[in-house]
Amino acid sequence: MNLNISKYPQLSEWESLFKRPTLNVTNLFSTVQEILDEVKSNGDQALRQYTERFDGVSVQDIQVSEQEISDSETRLSEKLKNAIRQAAANIELFHKAQRTEPLFVETMPGIRCWRKAIPIQKVGLYIPGGTAPLFSSVLMLGIPAKIAGCREIVLCSPPDKTGNINPAILFAAKIIGITTIIKAGGAQAIAAMAYGTKSVPRTDKIFGPGNQFVTAAKQLISLSGTAIDMPAGPSEVAVIADETANPAYVAADLLSQAEHGRDSQVILFTNSESLVDDIHTEIDRQLEQLPRKEMAAESLGNSRVILTKTIEEAMEMSNAYAPEHLILATKDAEELAEKVVNAGSVFVGHYTPESAGDYASGTNHTLPTNGTARAYSGVSLDSYMKMVTFQAISEEGIELLGDTIEEMAAAEQLDAHKNAVSIRRKKSYNGA
Ligand SMILES: NC(=O)c1ccc[n+]([C@@H]2O[C@H](COP(=O)([O-])OP(=O)(O)OC[C@H]3O[C@@H](n4cnc5c(N)ncnc54)[C@H](O)[C@@H]3O)[C@@H](O)[C@H]2O)c1
Numbered sequence: 001m002n003l004n005i006s007k008y009p010q011l012s013e014w015e016s017l018f019k020r021p022t023l024n025v026t027n028l029f030s031t032v033q034e035i036l037d038e039v040k041s042n043g044d045q046a047l048r049q050y051t052e053r054f055d056g057v058s059v060q061d062i063q064v065s066e067q068e069i070s071d072s073e074t075r076l077s078e079k080l081k082n083a084i085r086q087a088a089a090n091i092e093l094f095h096k097a098q099r100t101e102p103l104f105v106e107t108m109p110g111i112r113c114w115r116k117a118i119p120i121q122k123v124g125l126y127i128p129g130g131t132a133p134l135f136s137s138v139l140m141l142g143i144p145a146k147i148a149g150c151r152e153i154v155l156c157s158p159p160d161k162t163g164n165i166n167p168a169i170l171f172a173a174k175i176i177g178i179t180t181i182i183k184a185g186g187a188q189a190i191a192a193m194a195y196g197t198k199s200v201p202r203t204d205k206i207f208g209p210g211n212q213f214v215t216a217a218k219q220l221i222s223l224s225g226t227a228i229d230m231p232a233g234p235s236e237v238a239v240i241a242d243e244t245a246n247p248a249y250v251a252a253d254l255l256s257q258a259e260h261g262r263d264s265q266v267i268l269f270t271n272s273e274s275l276v277d278d279i280h281t282e283i284d285r286q287l288e289q290l291p292r293k294e295m296a297a298e299s300l301g302n303s304r305v306i307l308t309k310t311i312e313e314a315m316e317m318s319n320a321y322a323p324e325h326l327i328l329a330t331k332d333a334e335e336l337a338e339k340v341v342n343a344g345s346v347f348v349g350h351y352t353p354e355s356a357g358d359y360a361s362g363t364n365h366t367l368p369t370n371g372t373a374r375a376y377s378g379v380s381l382d383s384y385m386k387m388v389t390f391q392a393i394s395e396e397g398i399e400l401l402g403d404t405i406e407e408m409a410a411a412e413q414l415d416a417h418k419n420a421v422s423i424r425r426k427k428s429y430n431g432a
């Protein structure tokens with residue numbers, strides 16, 4: 001299967017080339033708003049009804065029991081459990097290293113200012129489960145939440161047709177120490193974590209990727225006071241490859257994100273026309289072996305190859321596209337990496353597949369999609385923290401800074417502001 005090829009596109013064509021695919025959902029936002037309102041009014045009962053309608057299963061106990069969590073261990077192979085433990089250890093190492101010390105500055109004598117990271121108290125984690133049980137996302141979202149010290153962590157994921165959550169999701173939650181696990185998916189799960197229900201504690205910030213219903217729900221609840229991590233929608237990857245790239249590796253990388261969903265997108269930027277033919281041959285060979293080949297083929301239809309005259313131009317275009325993931329399959333890839341301005345996460349060199357970051361190298365896989373990497377970062381330890389500033393001013397300090405504050409407050413015609421200083425400087429206070 002050949003991808004669409006655009007040869008040496010003009011700057012004026014870039015925007016249309018970089019359009020992301022969207023699944024056609026009529027009235028997405030009004031449908032999702034209706035779900036949010038229903039859960040807000042009817043809580044657990046609404047959750048059960050939507051689970052029956054959208055996930056095709058009737059669930060009485062919405063909360064996963066302690067027994068179900070501990071049984072998960074017996075339902076997985078030792079090999080998989082060890083892989084999850086190894087991935088968790090790397091993710092923990094990388095995210096623990098992101099801790100910051102409080103910052104103290106005495107801006108003037110007697111004026112002490114400091115900034116300290118304080119964990120968000122209650123967080124909600126959404127783990128997608130529609131087309132694949134993404135237990136790796138439990139590690140990516142749960143580990144930094146624990147390191148940050150969030151007091152309450154709620155995890156929602158849709159149940160399967162038997163009314164259960166995949167044991168690997170439960171096992172990953174277990175090793176992190178997450179115990180509030182709710183069998184609910186889609187917009188209804190986001191609503192429950194935003195508003196709270198009898199079984200689902202209300203949270204302050206909701207994290208996690210999901211399909212267009214989940215993403216729309218996160219956007220809507222963020223308008224009414226619950227924070228969200230970012231718009232993390234359908235997965236995407238861009239690869240910049242030169243003549244040194246291995247066509248089989250590049251094809252495998254493109255397919256690895258194409259298999260996520262029908263609305264995923266993969267883009268290959270290259271200055272080597274002959275490489276494109278070899279990659280197409282490899283895509284055909286590898287696609288045939290994939291269990292999700294239909295889904296991957298559909299997203300390859302949303303994808304393209306962009307031929308550029310130079311690798312520098314490819315990088316310029318990639319920065320304009322702002323991919324969620326960017327793979328640099330070129331010689332001198334580390335040098336090229338210095339030129340990245342817009343990307344969620346970058347994979348440098350021929351032996352760095354994007355799957356490494358998806359699972360186990362240590363970086364986070366919850367990343368901004370749809371061009372939002374121009375302004376958003378992926379999930380990190382900071383995402384679970386608030387940076388709170390403090391100040392303490394001595395009697396001498398307020399005397400020293402007093403004239404400045406009074407002058408500025410008076411010029412803004414905010415006399416109460418001025419008085420709050422003057423009243424402390426007994427000498428110059430003329431108020432009541
Ligand atoms: N950006 C990232 O970091 C990242 C990471 C992992 C996955 N992803 C993306 O997450 C997505 C996962 O999607 P998914 O569908 O597999 O799982 P999901 O859990 O996001 O969605 C499943 C839920 O969607 C709801 N739903 C389904 N049809 C509906 C309908 N007609 N009306 C209302 N609600 C409906 C159901 O409640 C169901 O439980 C993929 O697009 C994948 O690419 C992104």
Ligand SMILES: N[C@H](CO)Cc1c[nH]c[nH+]1
Binds near residue numbers: 234324358
């Ligand atoms: N590539 C996805 C983020 O876009 C994350 C993931 C989870 N499992 C496999 N991949």
Ligand SMILES: [Zn+2]
Binds near residue numbers: 256257260358
């Ligand atoms: Zn992936």
